[in-house]
């Protein structure tokens with residue numbers, strides 16, 4: 001049992017669930033306290049000791065099913081059916097076995113002379129069969145199986161490892177010997193039929209085991225794939241479901257940054273005793289310092305002006321960047337946000353009331369200040385900003401532009417960005433297109449780039465989150 | 474205390490907590506293995522309540538440490554009662570003068586006073602906070618560290634130390650070791666992920682929204698007097714609401730609140746009017762309310778579609794609606 005649990009632990013680890021040795025020991029300790037006949041309790045105990053993340057629970061449950069229940073159930077079905085074949089002969093398995101044992105005794109032999117596999121098959125000892133099959137599997141390296149074309153190969157290898165053919169031969173020899181010793185022809189016929197069925201059941205079970213290993217492998221693979229893809233997935237085409245999931249991921253990433261910031265703030269806060277303040281605060285106590293005051297050091301937080309292209313090609317970058325920025329509001333002194341396609345308008349006030357996600361969706365829809373159903377014109381948008389909002393920028397301001405710089409062959413008016421750059425602390429441009437496309441076709445990225453302190457590709461969540469780290473940490 | 478998983482179910486049931494096998498198993502193991510339990514899950518699914526009823530069912534005294542951003546060691550463990558210390562120094566001024574009498578230099582005076590320090594840093598001036606309470610408690614106790622995800626990572630690290638060996642060191646007094654290891658429950662809404670180190674030390678329990686059957690049992694137990702078909706409609710609707718993309722998904726506490734509200738209104742059936750009237754009991758955001766109102770006929774239609782036998786329905790439903798409208802307005 002312990003061995004099997006260790007094996008299961010390995011499978012969990014391979015699927016990305018980090019199970020420490022201490023936790024495995026906890027699992028053993030837990031099982032000591034419980035009756036493990038109840039499969040649900042057994043599963044719950046393993047889960048409580050080994051799985052510590054909510055999002056891993058479903059992976060665990062699926063693997064548990066694959067590993068624990070499935071195969072044993074399969075064995076029971078397969079060998080149960082094999083034994084049922086005896087009904088046609090009007091003989092019960094137990095009676096037949098008793099007969100065999102008696103006959104063997106007369107011949108001065110016993111069942112124990114047979115190989116383990118032959119014995120286990122004949123007596124339908126499922127536990128023993130499972131152990132033999134697992135042992136053969138680990139010796140044949142079945143856990144390395146990668147695609148279904150290998151199922152046949154690995155199954156054969158396992159059968160060889162178990163000496164399946166040898167066991168079959170033993171059983172057939174046994175039938176012959178029993179026949180020679182005078183066992184009734186009906187019984188011998190029944191035994192021969194049973195042996196064929198058992199052999200078939202064992203072969204099927206091995207194949208079933210191999211297929212399960214493949215499923216486990218695929219499961220690991222799919223899980224890893226799913227987790228990684230969300231971070232890597234291009235912002236260009238996302239389904240509603242993916243947007244929802246990504247929103248959660250962004251929330252977590254933002255939370256992580258918040259934690260870091262909060263530790264940092266606390267360190268800074270622990271300033272020296274502020275004598276001046278302490279005395280002033282305690283005037284009413286006759287100058288006896290009942291309440292202490294500490295100096296608080298302040299850290300420079302940047303001001304942020306964010307210009308979001310909300311045309312459909314870039315909307316998702318803007319969506320998640322806005323979510324980041326507003327979840328991390330306290331990392332900035334002030335945030336002003338603008339949206340543009342061809343017109344440009346300020347949407348800062350949207351974020352002052354209500355829910356972030358609602359506000360973002362409204363902003364992406366033009367926020368009631370611009371028309372989003374036009375063709376992108378960065379030149380016009382920047383010009384508008386230059387005319388109306390240049391005063392929003394000072395030497396503490398970081399300007400963040402999100403856009404693909406696809407200008408539909410309009411005048412880029414790069415000088416507007418130049419002036420913005422001159423006044424700002426720095427200008428950061430995130431472009432969902434790869435740099436190799438910048439400046440080709442109607443992309444005017446090359447014209448804006450000289451006025452950006454940082455210009456980077458931002459096509460997926462991983463890149464976006466790396467950028468956020470740079471901005472606030 | 475608990476001699477089997479079933480016993481946990483029964484005893485918690487007596488405390489009016491309906492728990493499924495999964496919860497019971499973890500609670501059982503927590504006691505047997507003396508391990509803390511980290512309970513995670515969405516808001517309002519009964520995490521805090523679980524700790525409370527376990528305390529009640531096992532006759533342990535409940536010590537609750539509510540976490541929040543900025544909670545630090547001092548507030549969780551102990552604080553020196555600074556004003557009391559100060560007060561005493563004022564009162565004992567005379568004594569100080571005596572102690573210092575004859576001291577030739579300032580540093581000699583300071584040294585003499587330093588020797589008396591321990592008077593002020595003794596148990597007498599300590600204000601124990603929940604953690605110290607739990608550790609020093611003579612009788613069996615249950616320490617509930619509620620909403621641990623709201624605390625800062627720094628505090629989590631400190632908590633980890635305490636949970637590892639149930640002893641704390643007060644520099645001026647010495648090491649205090651637990652007389653009896655308290656049973657520990659930590660709850661989290663997953664506002665942030667807890668560290669692996671903490672998780673390794675805990676058993677893990679994830680409580681999700683209940684399924685329909687469980688939710689009905691909870692409702693039956695907590696708000697008796699809801700008639701059978703109202704119960705079915707109400708729970709059915711809650712289950713469906715949770716499938717929507719709402720900002721705040723209503724939880725068990727909302728189900729209970731809603732049932733109470735409906736009882737107060739003498740409602741015996743869910744129709745659009747009653748639902749509209751009471752939607753703010755279960756939905757906390759304007760956006761969510763609008764979202765559900767837009768969908769209401771579908772949510773309700775599904776309800777009646779499921780609830781009634783197709784043939785008999787058309788005559789039954791309208792009359793019932795009319796009758797109740799009269800009662801409500």
Ligand SMILES: Nc1ncnc2c1ncn2[C@@H]1O[C@H](COP(=O)(O)OP(=O)(O)OP(=O)(O)O)[C@@H](O)[C@H]1O
Nearest residue numbers: 489490491515516517518519520521522691725726
């Ligand atoms: N299984 C249950 N049996 C009986 N009552 C329950 C059950 N689950 C939840 N409740 C009830 O639901 C309400 C909410 O529970 P509780 O406050 O413990 O939730 P919580 O998970 O701690 O929420 P939060 O994350 O908001 O703190 C309580 O009134 C509690 O009595």
Ligand SMILES: [Mg+2]
Nearest residue numbers: 520521619660
């Ligand atoms: Mg709670």
